[in-house]
Amino acid sequence: MSENQIFSIIKSIAWQLFPNCKVILFGSRARQDNRHDSDYDILLIIDQTLKPEDKLPYCTQIRKYLLNYGVFSDILIQSDKEIEIKKQLTGHIIKTIMNEGKAI
Known part of the structure; x- marks a missing residue:
């Protein structure tokens, strides 16, 4: 699977939620110094404020969905x-992400 497909x-699962x-x-894939088995570090910027405990189920759902691929x-x-x-x-970490991350 190509990086563009990934x-x-x-984006599809992020935009569904x-x-x-x-x-x-962000991370090694954004810097292009990743290994073939590196994970994808993703920041979702949303327009609502969620409590940390409310974010976890979304993070888990996205990770599980991506594991299917x-x-x-x-x-x-x-x-x-x-x-x-935070920036x-x-x-x-948010300051670093905003300086070095790449929108996809």
Whole structure:
């Protein structure tokens, strides 16, 4: 399966759960220094704020869906408001993702 096909699958499940969310690839695959068995690190930026315990079922659902295609993933879900705050914090993963990640 091509990377573009994988990106389409990722966007499809993300948009089913969160219509119009932004999908950001980060980590080794975004930097293009991944190995063939590297997972896909994905940030979903949504327009609603969810409590951490409410995000977990969505992350699990997405990971399980992608596993059906042999795609290993780590999923983060953050609201627009959370992104605005966290991208200002030195050393925060969100700041790094927003600087180095790639929209897919």
